[in-house]
Amino acid sequence: MRAVTAFMMLAFTRPTMVGAIWPSSCYLAQAMARGADGAQQIIELGAGTGAITEALYERHPRVPTTVVELQPEWAGRLRxxxxxxxxxxxxxxxxxxxWCGGDEPVVxxxxxxxxxxxxxxxxxTSRAIERFLWAHPQRRLIQYTYQPRAPFDLQLGRGLVWRRRAVVWRNVPPAWVWELGWA
Structure with missing residues (x-):
């Protein structure tokens, strides 16, 4: 419950940096973790309270994972x-x-x-993601949004395409899970 309280405090004080009204559900977390299947390495961006981090750990316990979180309090809790x-x-x-993780596929x-x-x-951030994915043909992004459209518009236009993977109705609000990868 402490994570929910911390989430709500940040959501009210800095809503543009949180973008949600409630932490991710276990259903969304599991859908996101399924999207990382086959990864040799995972980088989680914007881990927040760790709902998706936990699902990644449970589904991919042997895959090296780097968790990125901007908020110091949340990063400390994740550690x-x-x-x-x-x-x-x-x-x-x-x-x-x-990133100096080598030439291996990263999700x-x-x-x-x-x-x-x-x-x-x-x-x-979206340009950095596009450049990161463009550096290796097996890299991909799993991202969710609360709208039935791609999470962001591609800026570099170098052969990457969005694919909708799932809709998670049992999340507040419902979420669309997307994959960005090579065409």
Missing amino acids: QRFPGMTVLQAPAHEVLEA LVSSLPFRSLPARWRDG
């Missing part, structure tokens, strides 16, 4: 809950631009609220 994962307290675009799993982020954060 305590998931000591076997690397937790970085940093902006997502900085982590992706500095990005993102809860970033692109439709509510300020333009400079949204545009910089």
Whole structure:
């Protein structure tokens, strides 16, 4: 319950950085974790209270996972809950631009609220994601949104396409799970 209280406090004080009215349900978390099937490495962007982090850990316990969360309090809690994962307290675009994980397939799993982020954060992060995916043909992004349209508009246009993977009706609000990858 403490995580829900922390979530609500941040949602009320900085709504554009949270983009949700309630933490992700277990149904959405499981759908996101299924999207990472086949990953040799996972980077979770915008981990928040850790609902999706937990589902990733349960479904992919042996896959090296890096968790990225901007909010210091949430990043600290994630480090305590998931000591076997690397937790970085940093902006997502900085982590992706500095990534030195080699040439292996990486699945990005993102809860970033692109439709509510300020333009400079949204545009910089979406460009960083596109460049990251473009660097290796087996990299992909799993992202959800609360609207039945792609989470963000592609800016670099280099052969990446959005595919809708699922609709999770048992989430508040309902969520669409998308995959961004090579055409």
